Amino acid sequence: MATSMSNKAVNRGKNKQASSASRILTVPVAIAGCLATILPNTAIAASYSNDYSVCAGRLLSVGVTAEAASQACAAALRPRDLAACVVKIDKQTQIAATDALSTCGNARRPEELATCVVGVSLSTKEEANPAVLDYCGRSLLPVRFGQCVVGLRSQIDFPATQALDTCISADDSVIGASSSSTPPTIIPTGSTPSLETTPFPTQPIVPTQPIVPTQPVIPTQPIVPTQPGTTN
Numbered sequence: 001m002a003t004s005m006s007n008k009a010v011n012r013g014k015n016k017q018a019s020s021a022s023r024i025l026t027v028p029v030a031i032a033g034c035l036a037t038i039l040p041n042t043a044i045a046a047s048y049s050n051d052y053s054v055c056a057g058r059l060l061s062v063g064v065t066a067e068a069a070s071q072a073c074a075a076a077l078r079p080r081d082l083a084a085c086v087v088k089i090d091k092q093t094q095i096a097a098t099d100a101l102s103t104c105g106n107a108r109r110p111e112e113l114a115t116c117v118v119g120v121s122l123s124t125k126e127e128a129n130p131a132v133l134d135y136c137g138r139s140l141l142p143v144r145f146g147q148c149v150v151g152l153r154s155q156i157d158f159p160a161t162q163a164l165d166t167c168i169s170a171d172d173s174v175i176g177a178s179s180s181s182t183p184p185t186i187i188p189t190g191s192t193p194s195l196e197t198t199p200f201p202t203q204p205i206v207p208t209q210p211i212v213p214t215q216p217v218i219p220t221q222p223i224v225p226t227q228p229g230t231t232n
Contacts, residue, residue: 055079062090062097072105085110093121094129103137116142123150124160135164145171 055073060066064086076082085104088111090097095117107113116136121129139145148167153160 051079055083058083058087059097059101062087064097064101068098068101072101076105078110081110085114088114089117089133092118093132095121095133099130100133103133107137107142108140109142112142113137116146119146120149120164123153124163131161131164135168139168139171141171 052073055076056069059069059072064072072082073079082104085107086097086100089095089100089104100117104110104113113136116139117132120132120136124132136142136145145167148170149160149163152158152166153163156163
């Protein structure tokens, strides 16, 4: 009876030790699991809450709907530039943000587009307000186009639409000229251009067999002259 009681006591001690060891091992594992769950989420939140968040917030502030803002920011290559374009046009011209959103979204350089729209709108005194957005959006060089319209109207008194048409035509001509592949060759006056001919390929020269040196000539024994008056 005493032996069985002692065995039970020993078994209870072993069970307590095993339970304590399992608890010690379980706590670090649980902590590691929590960290693995939290850290990736934190990294994702930190990396994706910048440009797109700024873009959506700025578009919402100027009256763009949530659906339109989400689609435009998600599709933009540079969300911050897109939002800056829309806000600048909305604040400095009579063009609404909802009308500027599509044009800014399609522009290769949204900030240059906004500069063009604002500059031309101020120059034309909003006479061609809807057309300015369209013309600046069509131009591949919006800043140059805007400078053209503003510069011509500052010296020449003609309608705003005529200035827009004149500058957009010149814009297309400049782009076409700059994309030509080979520039013209200018020959100085009084010089004669040299005509270069293409030589015909000659037959390859086949090397001759190497000359084998002959055996050296061994000189013969010199002839000793006999003494005069002597006979053999």
